Amino acid sequence: MHPLHEPVAALIREVARDIMMPRFRKLATHEFAEKTPGDFVTIVDRESEARLGEGLARLLPEARIIGEESAAADPSIVDHVGDGTAWIIDPLDGTNNFTEGKSPFAIMIGLAVDGEREAGWIYDPVLDRLVHAARGRGCTVNGERVTARRSEGGLPKAATATYFMPEDRQADVRRRAEGRLEIVDIPRCAGEQYPRLMLGINDIALFERTHVWDHAPGALMLEEAGGMIARNDGSPYRLDVPGKGAIAASTPELWALAKEVLFD
Secondary structure (H helix, E strand, O other): OOOHHHHHHHHHHHHHHHHHHHHHOOOOHEEEEEEEEEEEHHHHHHHHHHHHHHHHHHHHHHOOEEEEHHHHHHHHHHHHHHHHHOEEHHHHHHHHHHOOOOOOOEEEEEEEEEOOEEEEEEEEEEOOOOEEEEOOOEEEEOOOOOOOEEEOOOOOOEOOOHHHHOHHHHHHHHHHHHOOOEEOOOOOOHHHHHHHEEOEEEEEEEEOOHHHHHHHHHHHHHHOOOOOEEEOOOEEOOOOOOOOOOOEEEOOHHHHHHHHHHHH
């Protein structure tokens, strides 16, 4: 585990207890709005990010803070993710689920040094499930070491975020997957998708968008559990290298299969 695991975990649980769960299924109409069409922000996102940022700054005063909502106001802060130490915060991943009064949703925190993913935390307050990884130290779920594994039986299960794709690309993905991959629903929450890849629920995830707050913790967890993530062309997924799209899989072999089926 990372040396800061315990205080970060305590902070996450505090925010979930004090800010997030009291408003679950109780949001007033004035407490959420659309940032962009189909993409919501709530009072929980903003209050959670503020509390997390304050707490993380106390733990590492030298680290910059890159939060999803801060980046919405000033996108240039992401340009410096490769400079020194940075906390990367998704204060409420799965916001649309949260506004609809359903799970999954999660708090996600990543720690990066010079663009390298060093540690990550994903907490699902409904399941009380805390996933943690530290570079070179493995991945745990509620303190138990986990190794990514394939789903049982049938074709490999591929969760594809096709609703971010143009219609012709959606049709192409479905055509390519037929008979090779079983397309399954996505949870609309990266904080749930990455655990699904590690816990034998899904085998492959195709991400169209790769915002750093959506992937900094989960990508490290997957790799530490023995899985693989890379850009669609096979180049490494790095926080400090802009790009679009990524394939994640529970094993390198399944990653290679996904690339062959969906892109080659």
